[in-house]
Amino acid sequence: MNKNKYYKFTKIPLNDILLGLLITYFVVFGLLMVHTSGQPDQGSHYYFSQRFSETWGIPDEEPNTSFTVTGQPYLYYWINGAVYKIYKLIFPPGQIKSALIFRLISVFYAVWTVIYTYKLTLKITGNPYASLLSAFFLSNTLMFVFVSGGISYDNLMNLAAVAAIYHLVKIYNKDDFIKNTALIGIWVIVGSLAKDQHLLLSLIIFIAWLTFTIRNVRKLNFSFEKKNIVFIVLFFLLLILFLSLYGRNFLVYGRITPSCNQVKNSELCRTYDYRYEFYEPFNLQRILFVRDDLSNPFNYAITFWIPKMFESIWGILSHVTFVPRLSVSLHGILVFWAFVCFFYYSKLKEPLAVLLIIILFAYCSYVFLWNYKTEVEFSFQHFVITGRYLQPILSILLTLMTYSYLKIRPALLKRMTIALAIIIYCFGGLGMFISRYAEVFAHWRIYF
Numbered sequence: 001m002n003k004n005k006y007y008k009f010t011k012i013p014l015n016d017i018l019l020g021l022l023i024t025y026f027v028v029f030g031l032l033m034v035h036t037s038g039q040p041d042q043g044s045h046y047y048f049s050q051r052f053s054e055t056w057g058i059p060d061e062e063p064n065t066s067f068t069v070t071g072q073p074y075l076y077y078w079i080n081g082a083v084y085k086i087y088k089l090i091f092p093p094g095q096i097k098s099a100l101i102f103r104l105i106s107v108f109y110a111v112w113t114v115i116y117t118y119k120l121t122l123k124i125t126g127n128p129y130a131s132l133l134s135a136f137f138l139s140n141t142l143m144f145v146f147v148s149g150g151i152s153y154d155n156l157m158n159l160a161a162v163a164a165i166y167h168l169v170k171i172y173n174k175d176d177f178i179k180n181t182a183l184i185g186i187w188v189i190v191g192s193l194a195k196d197q198h199l200l201l202s203l204i205i206f207i208a209w210l211t212f213t214i215r216n217v218r219k220l221n222f223s224f225e226k227k228n229i230v231f232i233v234l235f236f237l238l239l240i241l242f243l244s245l246y247g248r249n250f251l252v253y254g255r256i257t258p259s260c261n262q263v264k265n266s267e268l269c270r271t272y273d274y275r276y277e278f279y280e281p282f283n284l285q286r287i288l289f290v291r292d293d294l295s296n297p298f299n300y301a302i303t304f305w306i307p308k309m310f311e312s313i314w315g316i317l318s319h320v321t322f323v324p325r326l327s328v329s330l331h332g333i334l335v336f337w338a339f340v341c342f343f344y345y346s347k348l349k350e351p352l353a354v355l356l357i358i359i360l361f362a363y364c365s366y367v368f369l370w371n372y373k374t375e376v377e378f379s380f381q382h383f384v385i386t387g388r389y390l391q392p393i394l395s396i397l398l399t400l401m402t403y404s405y406l407k408i409r410p411a412l413l414k415r416m417t418i419a420l421a422i423i424i425y426c427f428g429g430l431g432m433f434i435s436r437y438a439e440v441f442a443h444w445r446i447y448f
Helices: 003-010 014-034 042-052 075-090 098-125 128-139 142-148 154-172 177-194 198-216 226-253 273-277 284-289 297-311 325-346 351-377 387-406 411-428 430-435
Strands: none
Touching: 014 098, 014 128, 014 142, 014 430, 042 075, 042 098, 075 098, 075 154, 075 177, 098 128, 098 142, 098 154, 098 351, 098 387, 128 387, 128 411, 142 154, 142 387, 154 177, 154 198, 154 351, 154 387, 177 198, 177 226, 198 351, 198 387, 297 325, 297 351, 297 387, 325 351, 325 387, 325 411, 351 387, 387 411, 411 430
């Protein structure tokens, strides 16, 4: 072997080699999930992706379906359609079905979500091996990997969320302000154009960015290098798309996205008619002075909402369901122990960790209040109550868990905690898939 080549190979940091192995591990797990069915709302996601593969713009409405294109976030579907069109130009049609291509695109997004989780933890802890730990946690979070193998705009939104938060952390770390501001803007718009749920996180990130900017305006270094100018131009191009979607929706329809009834005949918009037999509009006065049978928010959170979030993050809750009770309970203990360690050992001294915990609690609080409001309106029938809606901040949670475990003293307790966490995530992720394959996942298998 050439000595120079051998020397260059040995110069590759061990953590980079381990990260490559971890990515390979996740890709294998993700591809196994590609061949399962039951991911959330795949029928509609496949329909829209197919429609966008017919044009380079926005497809026309089909008058006889309940699916609406007008005024809806479209970036995920547009990318799917564009990739499929390019594939058909290069290869003969029919060799690979479009559904498989769309699923592989989702795995691609998920891989980058794992990489950005690694990068985010590295910024917070400064420890590349600890960063591998949080990326490993994410790679074995059952619902995340399950959705990663399906056709879902959640995958692009999750990537955009962790990437935007990573660049926000870089700003708080006094890195290039112009570059990271532009990248934050790019990613929050990408996430918002993929799914309107990302708008909340975009608002939280903007408030955090604005707070930092106001406090440090005199210390900021404004660097307008060529690369930064390219990022700024890209940001403004995306901003035009953002305003043309959401700005127009506000002006024309008076809301973020139009309802089906505002676009099509109401006869076509009865997908969830069965739910409305339970519906009663939210009225704060009626709740305070008339309805005494409501579960109070605290009891609801402790007895139902938090357990349901754990079941649908470290288990699978979708059109198919698989909740390994012992595994979910052990993951819940790990999360609880991480928060105990965070507040006991860190003592809120590090501003980057404090920033993440504020974003985490702000986002979780909104999702909880939104879920509780929905429960009140639909008589606690538990519609759309799932941990999938917390996935945009899942990387924050896992980063904070890793950060908290590193703070544990004595060292023996820290090593025991990390070792147990690795074992639980290993057997709760790919280990769970393999051990329960014949019993559960073989029945979900699809063939292309």
